[in-house]
Amino acid sequence: MARILKNKQCGYNLLIRFLNSPSPGKATTRWVQTLAYEEVRFSTDKPYTCTAFILHGLLGSGRNWRSFSRDLASSLSKTSPSSEWRMVLVDLRNHGMSAEIEGLEPPHDMANAANDLANLVKAEGWAWPDVVVGHSMGGKVALHFAQSCARANYGQSAASPKQGFPWWHWLGTQQSLKLAYYKQLWVLDSIPGAVDPRKIDGEVEKVLQTLQSLPSTVPSRKWLVNRMMELGFSKSLSDWIGSNLKKSGEHETWAFNLEGAIQMFNSYCEMSYWPLLEHPPQGTEIAIVRAEKSDRWDPDVIQRLESRASEGGDGREGKVSVHILPNSGHWVHVDNPKGLLEIMAPKIASI
Structure with a gap:
């Protein structure tokens, strides 16, 4: 189902298209066994030239990132008018509209979640994305996707960057210069190593255990929010859980x-x-964004990341950068969306 929405506040067009738009004149959506997604673009007057995949976190969906993606597309259109960016807001397996799609078989792990992205690209006949952005659990899906692309698990074409920002380096003993291109992978407040779930303040496990204890259907969103608050969860978290209901x-x-x-x-x-x-x-x-007030980062992990980022590189490998998002907890796109945009937009615009 394709439609263009006019955003009165910002004055630009937002294109939302669910997986595999039907033929003109039809009002139903055609589904295949791959992920559901939405597209966000600043304008639909000209074809897109660059693509960014946006991956949500646990129990979320692509729609959680609509507002930020609109702002990012708007910013990129102003700073890089020669490029037309398309944001693809993906619903990962078991989440959002993808939870209704048959054929996304277990095991439900990071490897298969990343494979789903590759299958989506191939099913739609797209070029491989220029940028992948993943928040929390989505950050690790993004890392696995990049790792699999580098290993040519999805085919040789997925391993070859097509666009990026220029960076000159020497080529071995030939002492000649070559223009290398960087794709960007954004990992937003996601620990790259193994995580002890008890160190995520226990809240995630507690939420999952609570949801398991509740009936599969509830009377209403209001009932659920009240019930979650009775069990000791905050109003904001309870409201967010309530937003993940459907009729x-x-x-x-x-x-x-x-x-x-x-x-x-x-x-x-x-x-x-x-x-x-x-x-x-x-x-x-690989750009790591750490939220300043996030409680998910151990000092040794921070030190290891900063040490890796400070090493730079000679062009024979990629690079790692670390960015601190001030005045933000784990929910970076809600706590400080303006600051996150200021970090990401200039670097993405350089592609």
């Missing part, structure tokens, strides 16, 4: 596959991508 007859049910999401969370905790950060693929910049 089911006279009741409400989850907009995610809870058991599948739990499996993904376990995989998120177990997986480590330090080897990827130690040897980033040539042509790729």
